[in-house]
Amino acid sequence: MYEDLKAEAARRKKAFDEDPAPKVHIGMATCGIAAGALETKAAFEQVLAERGISARIHTVGCRGHCYAEPVVIIDHPDSGFPPILYPEVTPGKATMLAKLFLEQGDPRMEHILGAMVENEMIPSVMEFPRFNRETRIVMEKCGLIDPEDIYDYIAAGGYGAFANALENPPELLIHIVKESGLRGRGGAGFPTGKKWAAARNTSGDEKIIICNADEGDPGAYMDRTLLESNPHQVLEGMLICALAVGASRGILYVRAEYPLAVRILRRAIEEARKARLLGKEILGTSFSFDIEIFEGSGAFVCGEETALIRSIEGYRGMPRQRPPYPVTSGLYGKPTVINNVKTFANVPAIIERGAGWFKGIGTEKSPGTAIFSIVGDVIHPGLVEIPMGVTLRTLIFDICGGIPNKKKFKAVQIGGPSGGCLSEAFLDTPIDFDTLSQAGAMMGSGGMVVMDEDSCMVDVSRYFLDFTQKESCGKCTFCRIGTYHLLVALEQLTEGKGETIDVGALKALSEDIQAGSLCGLGKTAPNPVLTSLKHFPEDYEAHIVEKRCPGMTCRPLIAYYIDLEKCARGCDVCEGCCPVDAVFTTPNRKKGIDQSLCVKCGECMTACPPEYKAVIKVSPPHLAPVIERPAQPPKRDAS
């Protein structure tokens, strides 16, 4: 049965590959679409039709190079060039490439990022650290295959591991996963094999598998990218898990805010059913398993497994005491395995290539790779999959190109609301589950925000606490009220009203919240505060004692003014761009900022031509010289 699918996939791939027409691969995951990939695709389609150029458009997922979206790979064998990757392909560029490259064979060197394979003409993308330092297991096929075509996945070897697993006893599958040392990618890093074994050994008439795609961290999107770029790899992982633990029902719990992922998953499940990879008597065997989608409704705490189960059952998503763990008593009291999207996505490769191979990647205690979404102040933001144990320095400076605008590195926030802010001292620490926990951060979701010297750690802590405080389900007093008081204190600091705040009390309250909370939300909510207190005490000090924000971020603690020595006075851009008319011109054409109106958006500073750089930001605000606003606005010439 699987052989038939494989043969069909190979036939289709052969037809596609042997078609002499050039191929245009367009990245169409959310990030690509946000950057305009739909328009790019339309532009290609239009110019191909208008000029009668025969070329095939192949929509693929995301390669993780968000800084370069929309990304297009053009494979034009007749031109004599290798497949070429183009960044930032706007509709205009698309039209130009179609005319000049597809039609006339000129690849327009100036627009190229690199070639996809080694060759003599064009530098390969593999010469760049952003490409060659990665090790891809989970995201291996992302951006290369069409997520809406199951045969694309099968042609790339997909479902082979599952077909192989079907012929092996479940105990062996669990043994392999155990041996591989795979740890859950949902944050806490629990050994996956152990979880599966526990579920296998629990008796029950029906066992359930849940894939946790609730991805609640407000700054991480790797699960979504994976589901949008290669949904079948996740389905295959779930299938293998079902086989191993003896489950018949699967649920994919996806955030409802991910409409594209939901749509692609629905289609993938439909296709898998048609191919008899899901449903009754899969691939002609006696094994039956089906997957349904449950759309989560946007509550961060529902990422927690017991809360997630409550929400499927139709209740408020509040966590409960564990044990019993879901593997013994989960959804409707039935044995339930809950794993993260990436955990499942690791499984097919492990079954196919063996536990030894997987253990050879990463560190001893944390084998395999980690996917980070790196954003903030880095030159090449996006998704990066690297072996566990790579240092932050390599990741931020070598792979992601370092900090833009010649600024200095200040901090990196890892793990979202449960994670922590790490300072320069940690740049050389190899990152894995354990080193991050020791540092007071957490692997968490894998969201990473890099911050340069103009960032305020107090504000970042306030931001995350604001998030966790709002998302606390309210069950535990310390989490509900403790986070509130912590937040109020941080707000006072960022507003310059924190003179009475004692850093020791913040720490004590944080520790109480950790001790008094039932679930991971409350237990980890103070992490951003505790880590920033530890690694950036000077930031807190400055806010409390001097009412100064060293990162110049907390708006109540800064002011803008216009340096009249530098101001050329002739131009009015600052006045024109101010959203609240706070910038004024005096009768002798001096500029000033009315501090009572200024909302400190910084637009004037951005707008002021770089050759003047006349708008200056200061903290604390009283450092700004005062220029009186004339009572009446100066009359303009009537002429």
Added chain:
Amino acid sequence: MEVELSAAELEQIEKIRSELKGFKKDRGQLIPILQWIQNRLAFLPPEAIEMVAEHLDLSPSEVLGVATFYNQFRFFPPGEHPIKVCLGTACHVKGADIILENFERKLAIREGETTPDRRFSIERVACVGCCALAPVTLMGETVHGHMAPSKVEGLITRVNIEKEVKEREKKAHV
């Protein structure tokens, strides 16, 4: 704030009432049903809550209790042009709160509210998945990356102009 339902909405509610019977009377259906209704009405009016409660044999307060727990559910109609300002981490560190403030100021409503003419509403969302373009704002389904406070007015003006153009075209046809 009382919401006055339009004729179209009342009609939609009646349709929902009859189609609701197709759902199993099972507590596990509660959230899917609420999502289904919101997909059609864009929000959950009190009538909908009562209808669902009756169908699943629950009290309306129980249903409302579940609905209010989740951020997804709205109890007031969104504007014709819902504005979603991303306040995810990446957008926050690039000053998304200032963008939000600017929208609030320009439209004279707060986040979570709809303008009285029901044309615009402002919502905050967490990470729309294109952090590389931070700060990001969604107007309807369209993503606007690299937002700046000075772009806010332009976006609103553009919507208004489009509306005017449409109305003019309509008039020209008549």
